Amino acid sequence: MNPSKKPTPxxxxxxxxxxxxxxxxxxxxxxxxxxxxxxRVSEAxxxxxxxxxxxxxxRPNLLARSLRxxxxxxxxxxxxxxxxxxxxxxxxxxxxxxxxNGYNIFLACSYRDAxxxxxxxxxxxxxxxxxxIAAPTSNEQHQAVYTQLGGDGVxxxxxxxxxPESHIDCVSVDNFVGxxxxxxxxxxxxxxxxxxxxxxxxxxxxxxxxxxxxxxxYALQSAGLPPATVWGTNVLNQSTxxxxxxxxxxxxxxxxxxxxxxxxxxxxxLAYGAMRAIRExxxxxxxDIAVVGFDDQDASAxxxxxxxxxRQPVQSVGVAAVExxxxxxxxxxxxxxxxxxxxxxxPTLVRRGSS
Amino acid sequence: MNPSKKPTPxxxxxxxxxxxxxxxxxxxxxxxxxxxxxxRVSEAxxxxxxxxxxxxxxRPNLLARSLRxxxxxxxxxxxxxxxxxxxxxxxxxxxxxxxxNGYNIFLACSYRDAxxxxxxxxxxxxxxxxxxIAAPTSNEQHQAVYTQLGGDGVxxxxxxxxxPESHIDCVSVDNFVGxxxxxxxxxxxxxxxxxxxxxxxxxxxxxxxxxxxxxxxYALQSAGLPPATVWGTNVLNQSTxxxxxxxxxxxxxxxxxxxxxxxxxxxxxLAYGAMRAIRExxxxxxxDIAVVGFDDQDASAxxxxxxxxxRQPVQSVGVAAVExxxxxxxxxxxxxxxxxxxxxxxPTLVRRGSS
DNA sequence: ATCGTCAAGTTAACCGATTAACCACGAGCT
DNA sequence: AGCTCGTGGTTAATCGGTTAACTTGACGAT
Numbered sequence: 001m002n003p004s005k006k007p008t009p010x011x012x013x014x015x016x017x018x019x020x021x022x023x024x025x026x027x028x029x030x031x032x033x034x035x036x037x038x039x040r041v042s043e044a045x046x047x048x049x050x051x052x053x054x055x056x057x058x059r060p061n062l063l064a065r066s067l068r069x070x071x072x073x074x075x076x077x078x079x080x081x082x083x084x085x086x087x088x089x090x091x092x093x094x095x096x097x098x099x100x101n102g103y104n105i106f107l108a109c110s111y112r113d114a115x116x117x118x119x120x121x122x123x124x125x126x127x128x129x130x131x132x133i134a135a136p137t138s139n140e141q142h143q144a145v146y147t148q149l150g151g152d153g154v155x156x157x158x159x160x161x162x163x164p165e166s167h168i169d170c171v172s173v174d175n176f177v178g179x180x181x182x183x184x185x186x187x188x189x190x191x192x193x194x195x196x197x198x199x200x201x202x203x204x205x206x207x208x209x210x211x212x213x214x215x216x217x218y219a220l221q222s223a224g225l226p227p228a229t230v231w232g233t234n235v236l237n238q239s240t241x242x243x244x245x246x247x248x249x250x251x252x253x254x255x256x257x258x259x260x261x262x263x264x265x266x267x268x269x270l271a272y273g274a275m276r277a278i279r280e281x282x283x284x285x286x287x288d289i290a291v292v293g294f295d296d297q298d299a300s301a302x303x304x305x306x307x308x309x310x311r312q313p314v315q316s317v318g319v320a321a322v323e324x325x326x327x328x329x330x331x332x333x334x335x336x337x338x339x340x341x342x343x344x345x346x347p348t349l350v351r352r353g354s355s
Numbered sequence: 356m357n358p359s360k361k362p363t364p365x366x367x368x369x370x371x372x373x374x375x376x377x378x379x380x381x382x383x384x385x386x387x388x389x390x391x392x393x394x395r396v397s398e399a400x401x402x403x404x405x406x407x408x409x410x411x412x413x414r415p416n417l418l419a420r421s422l423r424x425x426x427x428x429x430x431x432x433x434x435x436x437x438x439x440x441x442x443x444x445x446x447x448x449x450x451x452x453x454x455x456n457g458y459n460i461f462l463a464c465s466y467r468d469a470x471x472x473x474x475x476x477x478x479x480x481x482x483x484x485x486x487x488i489a490a491p492t493s494n495e496q497h498q499a500v501y502t503q504l505g506g507d508g509v510x511x512x513x514x515x516x517x518x519p520e521s522h523i524d525c526v527s528v529d530n531f532v533g534x535x536x537x538x539x540x541x542x543x544x545x546x547x548x549x550x551x552x553x554x555x556x557x558x559x560x561x562x563x564x565x566x567x568x569x570x571x572x573y574a575l576q577s578a579g580l581p582p583a584t585v586w587g588t589n590v591l592n593q594s595t596x597x598x599x600x601x602x603x604x605x606x607x608x609x610x611x612x613x614x615x616x617x618x619x620x621x622x623x624x625l626a627y628g629a630m631r632a633i634r635e636x637x638x639x640x641x642x643d644i645a646v647v648g649f650d651d652q653d654a655s656a657x658x659x660x661x662x663x664x665x666r667q668p669v670q671s672v673g674v675a676a677v678e679x680x681x682x683x684x685x686x687x688x689x690x691x692x693x694x695x696x697x698x699x700x701x702p703t704l705v706r707r708g709s710s
Numbered sequence: 711a712t713c714g715t716c717a718a719g720t721t722a723a724c725c726g727a728t729t730a731a732c733c734a735c736g737a738g739c740t
Numbered sequence: 741a742g743c744t745c746g747t748g749g750t751t752a753a754t755c756g757g758t759t760a761a762c763t764t765g766a767c768g769a770t
Contacts, residue, residue, distance in 0.1 A: 016756055027720050032758065039759090040718050059507075062481045063427070064756035067418045067725045074482075077462075082450060088443035095437060095464045104478065107432075107462040109450045123459065126417045127429075152414075240653040272657040279659065298595040302627040304634065304659040371726055382750050387728065394729090395748050419726035422755045713770080720763070726755105733750075739743085 015056045023052055035060075066128055075325060076106045076124035078117060078134040084241075085297045086267070086314060087135070090159065093318025094133060101326055103130070112201050114138040125154055131325045135160040138204060155328035159321045161207055162342060169328075171321040171343040175208045178310040178347040179215025182264045182292045185308070185349055187223050191262035191290055194220065195252070197274050198232040198266040199244045209266050212294065216264055229259065245273025253281045262290040262355070268297045271307055275354070290355035294347075305353030313345050320345065370411045378407055390415075421483055430680060431461045431479035433472060433489040439596075440652045441622070441669060442490070445514065448673025449488060456681055458485070467556050469493040480509055486680045490515040493559060510683035514676045516562055517697060524683075526676040526698040530563045533665040533702040534570025537619045537647045540663070540704055542578050546617035546645055549575065550607070552629050553587040553621040554599045564621050567649065571619055584614065600628025608636045617645040617710070623652045626662055630709070645710035649702075660708030668700050675700065 013019070017031045024031075026045065033039030034049040041049075066072040075098055081087050095105050106129055110117035117137050124132055136158055158170040186194055196216060198209050217227040231252045233244060245265060252259065265271035271293030278289050285291055285305055293300060296311035320343055368374070372386045379386075381400065388394030389404035396404075421427040432449055436442050450460050461484055465472035472492050479487055491513055513525040541549055551571060553564050572582040586607045590599060600620060607614065620626035626648030633644050640646055640660055648655060651666035675698055 014756085018756080028757080029721080029759080030719060033719090036758090040716090042718065045718085059477065059481050061422070061483070061756050063418050063422045063483045064725090065758075067416070067422055067727095067756085068758045070725080072418070072482075074461075082447035083440075083444045085438075085440070085443070088440070088446075089438045091443075091446075091462075092437035092464060095462065096466075099463070104482070105462045106429075107446075107450065107460045108454070109447060111451075122414065126414050127427075127459070128416070128418045242653050242657045246657065269653065272654050276657045276659070298597050298624065299627050299654055299658075302597045302601065302631045303654075304631075369726085373726080383727080384729080384751080385749065388749090391728090395746090397748060400748085416726050419755090420728075422726085422757095423728045425755080711770100713768105715766105715768085717766090718764090721761085723760085724758080728754080730753085731751085733748105735747090735749105736745105737747100738745085740741105 015058045016061065017058075020049060020052050020056060020058060023056070024048055070128075072128045072130055073103050074106050074127075074129050075103050075322070076108070076120075076127075076129035076132040076134075078108050078110055078120050078124070078132065080110050080112045080117075080135050080137045082107075082109045084267075085269075086160075086295055086312065089314040090135075090318050093315045094322060097319045097322035101322065103322075103326075110137050112137050112204075125152055129154065130329055131155040131157070133157050133159055133321050133325055136163050137161075155325055157321050157325045157328075159317055167340050169324055169341045169343075171317050171324060171345070172208075173312045173317060173347050174344040175211035175347075176215035176218070178294060178312075179212035179217075179264070180219045181215075181347065181349045182212075182294070182310055183216045183219030183228075185351070186262045186264070186290060186292060186355060187219065187225075189262075189286075189290060189355060192225065193260040193262070194225075194228045195260035195263040196228040196230045196232075196266075197245060197248055197263050197270050198230065199241070199248070199270065200232060200234045202236055203234055212264075212266055228264070231263075240273075241267055241269025242273035242276075245270035245275075246277045247273070249274040249277035250280070253277060253283070258283065258288065260289065262286075262292070264292045264294075266294050268293040268295040268300050268307060268309055271309070271354075272299075272303060275303070275307075286353070286355050292355050296350050300350075301352065308352045308355035309350050310347045311350050312347055316345050370413045371416065372413075375404060375407050375411060375413060378411070379403055425483075427483045427485055428458050429461050429482075429484050430458050430677070431463070431475075431482075431484035431487040431489075433463050433465055433475050433479070433487065435465050435467045435472075435490050435492045437462075437464045439622075440624070441515075441650055441667065444669040445490075445673050448670045449677060452674045452677035456677065458677075458681075465492050467492050467559075480507060484509065485684055486510040486512070488512050488514055488676050488680055491518050510680055512676050512680045512683075514672060522695050524679055524696045524698075526672055526679060526700070527563075528667045528672060528702050529699040530566035530702075531570035531573070533649060533667075534567035534572075534619070535574045536570075536702065536704045537567075537649070537665055538571045538574030538583075540706070541617045541619070541645060541647060541710065542574065542580075544617075544641075544645060544710060547580065548615040548617070549580075549583045550615035550618040551583040551585045551587075551621075552600060552603055552618050552625050553585065554596070554603070554625065555587060555589045557591055558589055567619075567621055583619070586618075595628075596622055596624025597628035597631075600625035601632045602628070604629040604632035605635070608632060608638070613638065613643065615644065617641075617647070619647045619649075621649050623648040623650040623655050623662060623664055626664070626709075627654075627658060630658070630662070641708070641710050647710050651705050655705075656707065663707045663710035664705050665702045666705050667702055671700050 017028045021028045021031045031049055034041045034046040079087050098105050108120045114137050156168050162170045162172050231248050233248050265274055271291055293307050293309035296309045300307040300309050372383045376383045376386045386404055389396045389401040434442050453460050463475045469492050511523050517525045517527050586603050588603050620629055626646055648662050648664035651664045655662040655664050
């Protein structure tokens, strides 16, 4: 505002506890005790220190504190993507829960690259996070993660994807049940020729998708039907789910005779794309083809027709993950590591117009 | 896997540089020089140190390093929301650009709370981030932020929202142009009775919305038309844009006679909701009411009808913000702070079926 | 008068990596 | 022999906050 008056006097010297101590003629320790209201400091001295500290604009150096106390009040979060609706909501839930408990988030995205993911684990441990919440990208590297956990006593919690072979706690949605719910719903509505729309990343199908498919087929089998036909494609670049769903469904419909009367997409984005392809083929939803998605994104109740979908309780997953991690942080000293805790949260079916 | 064999021998003692030094009978300094390939170390000793380090599973303590070097290779990111599509994509772009340049992200969400935002700035500075990228929530606190910048020489870059009164660099989308594009497009299509759909948070309208409205009205005025009617509502809780758009449009249409032949929504989510309300009122899009959104979210090309919208080049914003910040980090020593750099990135109109 | 106790501070040693400054030794030169 | 210089190291201080252990003086009890 006022360019003639510098915002702060060229204060090149750092305001640390020594600066405050010197100014008041006391020792650094006393300043520390006053600021942390812990040790024995007279009320008079304490209040002086407090005022001087705020006058000088003292700001504690958390790096120094953490170096000594071995606590950073920071939790590392590693996700395979940040832009998807699911991950975005998950991240917000994690941040919210963390902040609520006095922690902050150190974030990194692995972009579904298992090597990068491993690097990120190392990086986070080096930076001193108190714990890590990660959505593991692939299963191949569980061994390494497992070792890391044992190695430094930094608790880890997996979210979204489980790694059954590891000894690491996990909070995830019950994807098998989700797939089963979708199939049961479609069967109930009289559909018999069911398709499954999905995608793989660099040749890798995520375990969540596999579980959804297993649950889906389990329900079909229980009804005496053969497994669903899987329509999918592999993507390398970062194409959107919508585009993939559209492509996959378009080519499935191009064959001439419509091979199914219902499709289950492994996420809502794929479903949006599939729905457009169905419309463009002049077929009606749900009369000709029913569509069920997975996620229940905000938009799903508003597309045309409103999308029937399996709701993932993202919020709950995030909160549960943070709470689980925090429990470990409090228990701490080489605690008697019982069997890993595997929290499975139930998804629910949301019936709408598309089925 | 093999429970009888511990993953790592109960290695309670930390593996630090001293441990390596002792094991080889050299000094800590030599270890450091070997590891950082900087000082004078013979090839023989260096390779020994390297192997021993990896054998012992040495992992540098970056807290200690940062305390000494005053660099954390970390940039703080403060956003007002994490779950919205725009913020999610922005965050991914920031993370990607940061990682690409050897930095990592310390994340915190302000939840549109200016007080919390200020706390977060403090927290990040305390934790020693090298710079901060923030989407400022409100304009009231620019003064404080300005002071902080001058105070500790930690560079700050604003994204998304500008704070014209501050002396802080900013990368944002040109929202005025965005609004103008939307209006010009609708006028060109022969629409004359234009509505503007928006929402406020806890009574506060974000400056981006104001700019979009200004640009919109500017175009109307240039065409000799009166300003657009603004249809909006205030939200306190975290209701979705879709729900708000639906509510607002429903009540606008309830009046009986349709007061407009086109609406411009300040984001695509609002547009999705508005479109549903229009459909439910048995009006046709675009024949009866044309709809234009803002963002160009992934889903927008796939909803029915495909949504005409103003595309925000989120990717570019993120990359530009990181690069701008990095330039400051490299320039550093109390550099001659010229006028703040204000990068405005042009949005583009994406014509689709809804208009 | 003496000892114990306690409040109020102080000293100094960390935490682990970095870095300026210094040292020892051998080769090369005059 | 004496001097310089370069190589390959070492020592010790430092970053800023924390914490165990110690000091000092006052006061009460014995």
